[in-house]
Amino acid sequence: MPRFPGRTADVAANLTSPVLGRPLCANGTPWILYLFEECVENVWEYWSVVIGLISMFCFLLSTLPQVYEAYRNGKVEEAMSFGFLLFLFSGDLSSLIGCVLTSQLPIQIVTVVFYIFTDLLLISQFLYYKIKNNSPKKRPTLKWLCFLWCGASTVALLILPKFITDNNPSANTQSASNSVEISGYACGYLASIFYLSSRFPQLYKNFKRQSTEGTSYMLFALAMMGNGTYGLSVIVVLPALAGSKQTFILKHLAWLIGSLGVLLLDFFVTAQFIIYRKNHSAKTSKKMNVPEVEPLLCEEEELSTF
Template identity: 80%
Template structure:
């Protein structure tokens, strides 16, 4: 299964009769057709089927997770005050290392396209952060900055559309199963997996500190973290649920996917702390709003009294 936000290793390596329909290789007879076509996996039992479906739900959650924050930043225009640049930097670094592991270990095309989309959304968030930081720090509006932002987003969109095709074509020419490259590719994949997990875990601490420092979560979208929690939770579950269907050693399987499990479940735990901050600081936000609403009710009355006394 495509390993969602933590790619670099196929999660389900359990079916002995998996193949692509190629000469000299067995054919997946009892597998689910749509999974075989979409993910090139031979799924012939209920445990593997549940793992694939849960994994797709995880991927869908991650695909949508950054979009609410993009909208929230566009709506309030104060993303540099609300978001920590360390959070964005480590998130981007984690996706880059995930992409490296996915590419070097010749993962499925759907994994490559998904990771490219993650990198694209990270770049949009970083671009928004820098755009509003420059804009809000300047005393006058600069039309050049606006057009540069549009040009950057357009160029990134073109790369998003073209890169997956080029990657898949180049990836098809590699043979990670050849004796000369299998060991080095496997080691590289594991290294990238652990690095990605470290980056993802590190991304939450700057944002937790930023929220604590401000005593507020205003300007950040909770859907970003809620969807990430759903994605990480369902990803970990998709790996664990396949254990009863394993034909080999369960211990070896867990060790193979330990890096991505640490990353996903570790980030899930940290996002519970972010959730607690949203709950605690919501009271501060509501109290601040009530004070602001109370001020205009008093000032006009005072002004009217001064005007009447002058008459």
Template identity: 80%
Template sequence: MATARFPGKSDDSAASNWTAPALGRPLCVNGTPWILYLLEECVDNIWEYCSVVIGLISMFCFLLSTLPQVYEAYRNGKVEEAISLGFLFFIFSGDLTSFAGCYLTNQLPIQVVTVVFYIFTDLILISQFLYYKIKNSSNRKSPVLKWMCFMWCGAATLVLLALPKVLIDNSTTLDKQNPATSKSVEISGYICGYVASVFYLCSRFPQLYKNFQRQSTEGTSYLLFALAMMGNGTYGLSVILVLPALRGSKQTFIIKHLAWLIGSLGVLVLDFFVTAQFIMYRKNISSKKNSPLLLVPEVEPLLCEEEELSML
């Protein structure tokens, strides 16, 4: 999961698509209207158009990726046995630092809103993990614990709904800073992007180890990783597709997106190993379901040998 999943264009390339300001606002002459309205980006050729569409598909995959795992954990109540706490910690840390990089590098407003949604879904997964861990350890239902989780999720929802508006309004203050300060802020944002990539890469190793330790993937939804793979793959493709349309330096464009490319494509490779574990350990799950001990609850004879002889 990376924040800059939707690639932007270089300043030189973007500026060439805009006309001189009219009534205090630049006009996009040959741009696609819905992209201009939704993303505030002027797209005037097929390469950029395909990049935008695939980039939006990438965002949509990431937005849906955690929902199957939330349902799976709600269905079986074994989230603390199936999901590694290290996996959740690194994912949450990666989204936080990626959000900081997105904000400091002045990415598109839709990217700010999207990464806030990622943080929200992370909080749901972590809250669900802690809830079932406490509930299963106490072996009894606790209404207080349930209401605390609901209140926590509700408060987090209200904060995260208000956060994008505040950040977008405050982004103008970053633009008004002097060039030296603005440059240092931008560098800090890219450093956050690289730190986020490290967190994302580290997130898969605790889950890989937990699956190996259990020799099972039971309780884990494969759609969580399948949709993440689709999101990371389409993000890399969206970056590649925009390269032929660049009028500026392609090297500069790649460097600006390198941190998020490393995180996305690196996690994509690691998720192939997770997929291999789902395939390998599927036999263990099916063997448990088809075990005769599970189908026949009573395996001891009803009468012992001495009783049978006495009856004779």
């Protein structure tokens, strides 16, 4: 699930006059130029940015349904694979490192930091309920430790974007710029590997349980929408490119591989939700029927003895 497009660091430099320090994009869309420092002068580029924002919005919301589902049923450790959460966190962390190395825009760094925050929230929920459900005694301190951990993580992640943007050195030489760009692409490939790897532990977990109970499908549905719209945003801009289309594809190849790969794997997750839904219905009906039948049988046996 490559949540981050990975724009190059020299986009803003190409839009600013070295003499006057003013934007050279006279006919560009103002709000896109202000937020992303990207010159958008035709309909293809405009819709590419809009679709990309839809993709980012889907990823921002993707983990929230699972957070609610885990809070509602309290059995997240039985439904979610810890490997899935760990690989997801590793992918977002790699994206953050790539953002720092390639001097991404502040709005992009803040977005990926929010992704990491939701990852930590899911991991914290997983560990909290695992300890709570496996402990024979109630531990009131566990809840306070969880609150303190979430609070400390929130404060750290709120401070982190400003710290990174204030202390991120800019590359002055061509060799340093090339080195940073290569490092950024390496982080992109690494993040894609982590995102692809995240699906396999969850697929195995669902197969082993023969159930998807306790897992929110909206997590994967929104991820599919995010990955699909990201790929579309890259394809839509191709007709408007003045340079080499092959070079453009190569620069986005790491994120495209991860995006389309995870999208394919999420179709298998969707199939599991459809197939195992019958098992979930059967288990639910069994739990609902057993308490009502057993007392009646016991009463009939007692009456027959008299």
